[in-house]
Amino acid sequence: xxxxxxxxxxxxxxKFEDVPGEVIAHTKHLLLDHFAVALFATxxxxxxIALKYARxxxxxDECTVYGQPWKSSAQHAALANGLCAHGYELDDSYEGGxxxxxxxxxxxxxxxxxxxxxxxxxxxxxVVMGYEVxxxxxxxxxxESNQQHHATGQVGAFGAxxxxxxxxxxxxxxxxxxxxxxxxxxxGVMEFTEDPKGTMVKRLYGGWxxxxxxxxxxxxxxxxxxxxTIIEGRFGFLRGITRNYDLDLVLAGLGADYQVMRTVxxxxxxxxxxxxxxxxxxxxxxxxxxxxxxxxxxDVGVRESIMRQQxxxxxxxxxxxxxxxxxxxxxxxxxxxxxxxxxxxDVLGDPAIRNTCRKIHAHLDAEVDAFPRYAARLxxxxxxxxxxxxxxxxxxxxxxxxxxxxxxxxxxxKVTASLMRPSDASELAQAVGALxxxxxxxxxxxxxxxxxxxxx
Numbered sequence: 001x002x003x004x005x006x007x008x009x010x011x012x013x014x015k016f017e018d019v020p021g022e023v024i025a026h027t028k029h030l031l032l033d034h035f036a037v038a039l040f041a042t043x044x045x046x047x048x049i050a051l052k053y054a055r056x057x058x059x060x061d062e063c064t065v066y067g068q069p070w071k072s073s074a075q076h077a078a079l080a081n082g083l084c085a086h087g088y089e090l091d092d093s094y095e096g097g098x099x100x101x102x103x104x105x106x107x108x109x110x111x112x113x114x115x116x117x118x119x120x121x122x123x124x125x126x127v128v129m130g131y132e133v134x135x136x137x138x139x140x141x142x143x144e145s146n147q148q149h150h151a152t153g154q155v156g157a158f159g160a161x162x163x164x165x166x167x168x169x170x171x172x173x174x175x176x177x178x179x180x181x182x183x184x185x186x187x188g189v190m191e192f193t194e195d196p197k198g199t200m201v202k203r204l205y206g207g208w209x210x211x212x213x214x215x216x217x218x219x220x221x222x223x224x225x226x227x228x229t230i231i232e233g234r235f236g237f238l239r240g241i242t243r244n245y246d247l248d249l250v251l252a253g254l255g256a257d258y259q260v261m262r263t264v265x266x267x268x269x270x271x272x273x274x275x276x277x278x279x280x281x282x283x284x285x286x287x288x289x290x291x292x293x294x295x296x297x298x299d300v301g302v303r304e305s306i307m308r309q310q311x312x313x314x315x316x317x318x319x320x321x322x323x324x325x326x327x328x329x330x331x332x333x334x335x336x337x338x339x340x341x342x343x344x345x346d347v348l349g350d351p352a353i354r355n356t357c358r359k360i361h362a363h364l365d366a367e368v369d370a371f372p373r374y375a376a377r378l379x380x381x382x383x384x385x386x387x388x389x390x391x392x393x394x395x396x397x398x399x400x401x402x403x404x405x406x407x408x409x410x411x412x413x414k415v416t417a418s419l420m421r422p423s424d425a426s427e428l429a430q431a432v433g434a435l436x437x438x439x440x441x442x443x444x445x446x447x448x449x450x451x452x453x454x455x456x
Contacts, residue, residue: 003232003250007136008176010254011129011162016121016436019128023258024436027128029408030092031432033265034085034102035066035450036415040340041087042067043419046200050087050207054080063111064447067419074111078160078210081107086152086206089269089322090340090415094131095262095373095398097138097151102263103206104156105130105163108213112167113443120435120442126166128260130213133179134159135259137231140249141242149241153188153205160213168221180226181216183237185209190309192323197316265397267411268337270328273306275395277325277376281332288388290380292333292356300329301365301377311362318343330356340415373398424452 041047054065054076061070063077066084071077085091085103092102109126112118118126138155161182165175188205220226230236231250238245268278277300284290284298302325312324321327321343328337330353335342347353368375375393382388394400396407403411409429416425428449435442 001232001247001251002229003247004179004230005172005176005228006251006254007133007231008179009172011133011166012170012172012175014125014129014166016125019125020258023128023260024124026263027124027131027260028432028435029403029405030102030260030263030265031106031127031435032408032412032429033092034106035428035432036412037088037090038081038085038103039067039419039450040090040415041084041203044084044087046203047084047087049200050080050083062115064114064450066450067453069451069453074115075211075214078107078111078214079207081110081207082156082160082210083203083207087203088340089271090266091206092263093266093272094135094138094259095264097135097141097155099134099138099151099155100206101131101134101138101152101156101159101260103152104209104213105134105159107207107210108160108217109163109167110443110447111214112164112217114447116167118167118443120437120439120446122167123443124435126163128258129166130159130163131260131263132258133162135262136250136254137237139259140231140238140245140247142244142246150188150190150202150205153209154186154237154241156188156205156209157182157186157212157216160210161216162213164214164217165220168217170217170221174220174223176228177224177226178213178217178220180228180230181219181224182209182213183230184226185212185216186237192319194309197320199317199319202319262399264399265403265408265411267396269340269343270322270337271310272395273303273310273374274325274328274376275397276374276392277302277329277378278332278337279395280376280378280390280392281329283390283392284378284380284388285333288380290333290382290388292330292352292359294382294384295333295356295359296381296383297359297361298329298333299361299363299379299381300325301368302362303369303371303374304364307362307364313357315348318348321348325362326357326360327353329360330354338414341418373400420452424449428452 054072058072058076060073113123161178165178315321377391431446
């Protein structure tokens with residue numbers, strides 16, 4: 001079927017005027033979300049390491065690094081920005097492929113748009129196309145079939161390469177080569193889930209593919225060749241990852257079913273699989289008065305993947321805590337997980353939270369596991385003998401329970417509140433809002449707003 005070539009032809013021929021207005025509006029909301037969560041992660045230890053690297057190893061002063069007064073090379077800026085975007089478990093998520101498209105795609109598109117003085121509309125179109133290709137390849141892998149690899153670290157290279165290539169205005173031939181190169185750069189394994197210390201490596205799965213995408217597009221522009229069947233080939237990407245791929249999904253609805261519209265928001269800084277559980281706990285707290293003190297035990301019905309790798313009772317790092325179902329449940333009983341600062345301080349060593357954690361139990365729930373998206377079933381037994389049950393299907397920020405514009409702005413303001421003056425946050429939001437205008441300085445204005453230094 002030549003899926004790789006047909007995708008490249010579609011991307012190369014795409015025009016901003018052909019993209020529906022609701023797609024552009026949703027993309028701008030995702031951009032606001034991306035910039036806020038990436039700026040927030042610049043204050044983390046792993047964020048500071050990435051920023052140091054971008055500054056130390058680049059002698060080219062051309063592309064914006066979020067929150068910094070200095071610039072770096074395109075690929076180093078994309079690495080640092082993408083890592084930070086995926087650096088706090090708050091970045092957007094693709095419904096159907098379980099990857100995070102914004103982290104690798106947006107930094108690659110922005111770096112090239114800034115470097116080559118593209119318009120705001122060029123940048124928006126590049127982002128939409130990056131989400132398009134990344135989403136389609138991700139959903140072709142199938143739900144949970146990619147058990148050994150982290151999808152963002154792998155398919156992210158395709159999204160970033162597409163976004164960078166579109167910003168470079170590559171034709172279909174070089175764009176096909178860019179995808180072929182990206183497929184050979186795709187990487188990212190799940191071993192971090194086996195380590196109670198969590199490590200920092202998962203954060204890299206937003207930055208490394210972003211950098212790889214820029215390298216792939218740059219090489220392809222200069223004539224570097226690569227397999228034109230990287231997606232569908234006998235030794236191609238899909239077959240190399242799983243036997244359960246669905247090749248038809250790569251092209252199904254192309255040009256009408258925009259994958260960026262399948263991308264959802266994360267309200268809480270934890271693994272998204274826990275989000276319905278978090279909202280169920282909020283209901284138990286607010287509607288039924290459940291507290292850590294009066295709770296005897298909380299039983300949670302979950303999907304198979306959580307049982308397999310996310311029942312960790314003694315997490316020793318923030319990453320491990322964010323990927324631990326019992327710890328996340330205990331934290332949600334004690335704090336507001338919609339507050340990005342809920343992991344600050346000595347939360348890992350808090351004896352009260354550790355004690356509550358031991359009251360959390362999980363079991364495989366067949367109905368929850370069969371649900372095509374995320375869900376949870378909770379049963380709280382209280383010390384007074386009461387038992388309260390709730391079930392939550394989907395979570396806020398998804399297509400089933402969508403964020404409004406007000407919800408997007410509320411999260412943006414909450415995440416940036418400790419980083420920027422209100423006037424600076426407002427300028428960043430306005431710069432994003434003006435990207436689809438005819439303003440010739442739209443990208444310059446956006447990048448200037450992004451270089452506003454956060455207060456750490």
